[in-house]
Amino acid sequence: MNLSTGKIAFLNSWRSPFRTSGLAILIAVFSTVILAGGLFSLSLEQGLSVIGSRLGADVILIPSGSDIEKNSLFLQGDTKQNFLPSGVLEWVRSHPGVVQATPQHYFTTLGTSCCDKKVNVIGFDPKTDFVILPWIRQVLVKGVPAGSLVVGSDLQVGPKKSLRFFDQEFPVAAQLEPVGNKLDQAVFASIETVSQIRAAAEKKGFHFVSEESEISAILLKVEKGADVAKLTQDIHYAFNGIQVFERKDMFGTIEKTVRLFQRISWILVGLFLVIAVVALSVSFSVSANARRKEFAVIRMVGGTRRKLRRIVIAESALVSGVGAVLGTLVGALVFFPFRVWIVDAFEVPFILPPISTIIGVFVASLLVPFAVGPLAASRVAFRVGNLDAYQVLREGER
Secondary structure (H helix, E strand, O other): OOOOHHHHHHHHHHHOHHHHHHHHHHHHHHHHHHHHHHHHHHHHHHHHHHHHHHOOOOEEEEEOOOOOOHHHHHHHOOOOOOOOOOOHHHHHHOOOOEEEEEEEEEEEOOOOOOEOOOOEEEEEOOOOOOOHHHHHOOOOOOOOOOOOEEEOOOOOOOOOOEEEEOOEEEEEEEEOOOOOOHHHHEEEEEHHHHHHHHHHHHHOOOOOOOOOOOOOEEEEEEOOOOOHHHHHHHHHHHOOOEEEEEHHHHHHHHHHHHHHHHHHHHHHHHHHHHHHHHHHHHHHHHHHHHOHHHHHHHHHOOOOHHHHHHHHHHHHHHHHHHHHHHHHHHHHHHHOOOHHHHHHHHOOOOOOOOHHHHHHHHHHHHHHHHHHHHHHHHHHHHHHHOOOHHHHHHHOOO
């Protein structure tokens, strides 16, 4: 019976289920690491690019005691009930070197007992804002209608296109493009709309510890070449209880964190590549030594040296192919459902790259692991093809 090279490779792999399964699992893990690690790294790069383009403030003022790091301040805002001292907004607007100053108000709604969702609400002043409105205008050219909300990309609005706060419906005017952090799960509203939400809460018996005029943060744009250190010193001299952060400090911290995660991702890919190549090389070498008589018999019944090499390469390709497909599926199932969790857990800017890039990563997670098997088995295949069939069979007679 004349068996094809593929048939022989399949039967040999089937005859050694534990070895075949172990190698396939190793390749699957390698494929998963390529897919998840590649998408993770590229999503961080995309998020970093978007976050840099949308950081319009040179300086941010927040209350002391906010217990929030520089990078997470930029990624999510201060959602605790801390407020800046009275009069600081007017003071910084009159300070030399300050071009624009706009306030923001942060608060978190309660759970489903009062609202559709527990979300962070960020109130801004449309008359003075230079940070949020440019972002909103990408999806809402004419601005935010009175009494309407703009929501982050991760919030599910529903068919009614509205959110309910304290038994009052607020229409959703637009949904923003993803920015890759907790702002994707936030609600943006003008200060007037925030006042309506507060009024609806008070009608239901909820009371706030703060007044509407109290400010959670102030974002500043300063003149080019302005002495920010002097501005910070003057703020601390005039007011107590204020933290001042510069753009370069905040963005530098975020970038360092992103680069660290990217290096870890690619180190893991390289590590598993080395492990896969070494493990497959050793496994096929041991297997070939144990099957020397089998290969010798194939040679004696007319099998060519080329056919022996192709059998070894076909076995490695079969194992690698199965592992690559399984690993890619597992990687997709692990990566995409946990995307939001990654943002919450690591507090890094995280946006999926373009679909063409995602397809490229999928192709790489299939082809690279698939190529590892034949590459690792090539030296063994060359040795098997050069064995002396007569001498091998004579060894068994001694």
